[in-house]
Amino acid sequence: MSDRSFEILETKERVIEDNDKVAAEVRDYLKKKNVFFVNLMSSPGAGKTTTLVRTIKALKDKYRIGVMEADVDSDVDAATVSAAGAKVIQLHTGGSCHMDADMTKRGLQALGVDDLDIIFLENVGNLVCPAEFDVGQNKEVVILSVPEGDDKPLKYPLMFKVGDILLVNKYDTRAVFDFSINKLCDSLNYANPSLKVIPISAKTGDGFDEWIEWLEKQITLSKEENK
Amino acid sequence: MSDRSFEILETKERVIEDNDKVAAEVRDYLKKKNVFFVNLMSSPGAGKTTTLVRTIKALKDKYRIGVMEADVDSDVDAATVSAAGAKVIQLHTGGSCHMDADMTKRGLQALGVDDLDIIFLENVGNLVCPAEFDVGQNKEVVILSVPEGDDKPLKYPLMFKVGDILLVNKYDTRAVFDFSINKLCDSLNYANPSLKVIPISAKTGDGFDEWIEWLEKQITLSKEENK
Numbered sequence: 001m002s003d004r005s006f007e008i009l010e011t012k013e014r015v016i017e018d019n020d021k022v023a024a025e026v027r028d029y030l031k032k033k034n035v036f037f038v039n040l041m042s043s044p045g046a047g048k049t050t051t052l053v054r055t056i057k058a059l060k061d062k063y064r065i066g067v068m069e070a071d072v073d074s075d076v077d078a079a080t081v082s083a084a085g086a087k088v089i090q091l092h093t094g095g096s097c098h099m100d101a102d103m104t105k106r107g108l109q110a111l112g113v114d115d116l117d118i119i120f121l122e123n124v125g126n127l128v129c130p131a132e133f134d135v136g137q138n139k140e141v142v143i144l145s146v147p148e149g150d151d152k153p154l155k156y157p158l159m160f161k162v163g164d165i166l167l168v169n170k171y172d173t174r175a176v177f178d179f180s181i182n183k184l185c186d187s188l189n190y191a192n193p194s195l196k197v198i199p200i201s202a203k204t205g206d207g208f209d210e211w212i213e214w215l216e217k218q219i220t221l222s223k224e225e226n227k
Numbered sequence: 228m229s230d231r232s233f234e235i236l237e238t239k240e241r242v243i244e245d246n247d248k249v250a251a252e253v254r255d256y257l258k259k260k261n262v263f264f265v266n267l268m269s270s271p272g273a274g275k276t277t278t279l280v281r282t283i284k285a286l287k288d289k290y291r292i293g294v295m296e297a298d299v300d301s302d303v304d305a306a307t308v309s310a311a312g313a314k315v316i317q318l319h320t321g322g323s324c325h326m327d328a329d330m331t332k333r334g335l336q337a338l339g340v341d342d343l344d345i346i347f348l349e350n351v352g353n354l355v356c357p358a359e360f361d362v363g364q365n366k367e368v369v370i371l372s373v374p375e376g377d378d379k380p381l382k383y384p385l386m387f388k389v390g391d392i393l394l395v396n397k398y399d400t401r402a403v404f405d406f407s408i409n410k411l412c413d414s415l416n417y418a419n420p421s422l423k424v425i426p427i428s429a430k431t432g433d434g435f436d437e438w439i440e441w442l443e444k445q446i447t448l449s450k451e452e453n454k
Contacts, residue, residue, distance in 0.1 A: 043270045043271045043272065043352070043354075043375075044270045044354045044375055044379055044382070044383060045270065045372075045374060045375025045376045045379060071382050072355060072382060072383060072384070072385070073381065073382060073383075073384050074378075074381040074382045076378055076381055076382070077382075095359075095385070097324065097353070097355035097356045124355065125270070125354065125355075125382065125383070126324070126353055126354070126355055126356075127270075127271045127352065127353070128299060128324035128351065128352075128353055128356075129324045129353075129355075129356070132322075145272075145374065147272060147372065147374035147397065147400070148270075148271055148272025149272045151301075151303055152271055152272060154300065154301040154303055155271070155298050155299060155300060155301045155303070155304075155352070156271060156299060156300070156352070157299070157300050158299070158322070170374065173374075173400075173403055173404075176400055176403055177400075
């Protein structure tokens, strides 16, 4: 018997003709269950897990939180997130570089949603492919980290176009990397000029008040719509 | 008329049944032309372009260098690399998250290889998909940057498995990110325990003597084989 606090599910991608149809099913299902669903996306190492851990700690006394950790391999993040106080499942994508709606549906079934208020999908670390797949989420949260550079929206525009909010993580290191939030906003003009941007540091907690306030507002709005 | 110093080619992915067959054609073609071909891969923002610029400056008096800049969008890197003294073509992948052998073949035809000794492909910033596609290269060079974390080989094992060398960039910032080269090597045990690792800083030039020495050795070996 394993002493892991979470299950590992192999969710290899299947050929699904209509991703948007399955995504609509997922969205409808979670609406009926009154569960708010966040798709969290970024490059590898931008700080999805650290951001998630601090977010869970800020919200766990108020909401019951579930997390689906999607990775090509390993379960290091699932262990970290489970220790923070969320119900966690590790999804192995079998080489796939993104989650699609069908993989998400199977993940939600295995996680079980009846005892949850919010679910986060920590998508595979990738600034390209995950942006192409609706997974039935309420909101798409994109993280860009300062060391990646302020020009990234020019090169990977779709991710910044689909995002509902952009968290600029590791903002405490901006002097080390000559990162300019003004240049970032210029870069966003092409993809999504009205995108809400919040600089944060998942390490120090800077910016989390604003991020948590935004998130709770979305949750409240969504739950009012579900009534 | 554009005043750009390079061409932009739209290389949207086509459905090719046998990538390995086309990769073998590319490899054979470049062998006949006596051109050494490097596939450079990393996450977004790990420092591929900065590493390339410094590498070009170190080698340009000795070799004629060509670069194919592959991006989903934009041409900011092509302009930078062209200014460093290489013959450059910008490839737009039309949404594709990686280069395959057919896209590479078309890129090489458009670039023209007759006046070149070395060609670098700067692949799309992505730690997953590019690792799956042989593009006919002589060597696969992988860059991991310190801010991404020392656990990345656990989560993205294929990239570290296919790599011929791993450059650990932004090594000058390791204290800021609590990055351990020993932990990185532990993480590599799973994917590729014998992978050669060189810590570098493309910003300061640290580690470049060793990297350039390794690269020149590979070029010499390859050109001897081509005789």
